Amino acid sequence: MPSCTSLLFILCSVLNSALCCDWLRNYGHLNNNSQTLIKHMGGPLTEEESPVPFPYRLYELTEKAEMQSQLVFIRYSLEMISGLYRHDNLSIATWDTIKTEHFLMSIDRQIEELNHCVSTKMQPDSRLRRYYRRLAMTLHHTGGSAASWELIRKETEHHLIQLEMLVASIRRRSITTTRQH
Ligand SMILES: *[C@@H]1O[C@H](CO)[C@@H](O)[C@H](O)[C@H]1NC(C)=O
Ligand SMILES: *[C@@H]1O[C@H](CO)[C@@H](O)[C@H](O)[C@H]1NC(C)=O
Numbered sequence: 001m002p003s004c005t006s007l008l009f010i011l012c013s014v015l016n017s018a019l020c021c022d023w024l025r026n027y028g029h030l031n032n033n034s035q036t037l038i039k040h041m042g043g044p045l046t047e048e049e050s051p052v053p054f055p056y057r058l059y060e061l062t063e064k065a066e067m068q069s070q071l072v073f074i075r076y077s078l079e080m081i082s083g084l085y086r087h088d089n090l091s092i093a094t095w096d097t098i099k100t101e102h103f104l105m106s107i108d109r110q111i112e113e114l115n116h117c118v119s120t121k122m123q124p125d126s127r128l129r130r131y132y133r134r135l136a137m138t139l140h141h142t143g144g145s146a147a148s149w150e151l152i153r154k155e156t157e158h159h160l161i162q163l164e165m166l167v168a169s170i171r172r173r174s175i176t177t178t179r180q181h
Contacts, residue, residue, distance in 0.1 A: 023113040023114055023116065023117050024167075024171070026113055027110070027113075027167055030106055030109055030110050030113070031110065031160060031163065031164050031167070033102075033106045034103060034106040034107055034110065034160055035157065035160045035161070035164075037099050037100075037102050037103035037106060038103055038153060038156055038157050038160065039157065040096070040099055041095045041096045041099035041100045041103055041153075042093065042094070042095040042096070042150070042153060045150070045153065045154045045157060046147075046150040046151060046153075046154050048147070048150070048151055048154070050135075050138070050151050050154070050155050051138055051151075052131065052134045052135050052138060052155075054155065054158060055127070055128065055131045056162075058073075058125065058127055058128055058131065059162050059165075059166060061125075062166060063166060063169050067170065068118060068122065069124070069125075070166065070170055071114060071117055071118040072118055072122045072123070072124050073124050073125070073128065073166070074114060074163055074166065074167070075111055075114040075115070075118060076123070076124040076128060076129075076132075077128070077132075077159055077163060078107050078110050078111045078114070078163075079111055080132035080135075080136075081107060081156050081159060082104060082107045082108055082111065083136075084132075084135065084136060084139065084152055084156075085100070085103075085104055085152075087139060087144055088144070089143060089144030090144065090149070092144050092145065092146050092149060093144075093146060093149035093150070093153075094146065095149075095153075135152070135155065138151060138152070139152060
């Protein structure tokens with residue numbers, strides 16, 4: 001069983017040089033941090049259903065896509081998530097302000113790392129853009145009510161988990177490629 005570091009080393013040596021190893025190396029830690037903070041910055045996650053259906057299909061399609069598109073998908077999702085919380089009425093949510101601040105910093109840190117790997121000019125599928133526009137509208141319609149913030153928080157947590165699975169599939173694919181060489 002090779003160690004994690006050597007696996008990462010192999011992985012990084014096969015990946016397109018544009019894909020900086022730093023991002024993959026830090027991803028597990030950064031995403032774990034983001035997930036922990038989003039869970040603990042408020043009370044239990046709401047059981048309410050979001051009026052905007054979760055874009056599972058887009059995740060499925062992205063899992064099969066080229067790595068560049070996958071990275072653009074991940075970065076765009078994180079940017080949109082970060083953007084949702086830059087809102088005048090965030091304080092209505094009554095979350096722990098320090099944890100919320102740290103959560104946003106952890107997301108921005110992930111975006112920053114990804115910006116080293118993929119051109120900032122690349123745009124994702126328009127369906128993903130539409131999804132996040134609709135999600136932002138749920139906040140807009142209520143002026144940022146506490147309930148709509150809880151929905152956003154729950155959806156965010158779900159995205160972080162799905163993004164983690166997507167990254168796991170990128171890793172698996174890269175390792176398979178290595179073995180075939
Ligand atoms: C983050 O990492 C810690 C320590 O490895 C682990 O106990 C915890 O379950 C992880 N949290 C998430 C959300 O993956
Ligand atoms: C914030 O809340 C106030 C009062 O409910 C509302 O008038 C305003 O439009 C909200 N701001 C945003 C950006 O939704």
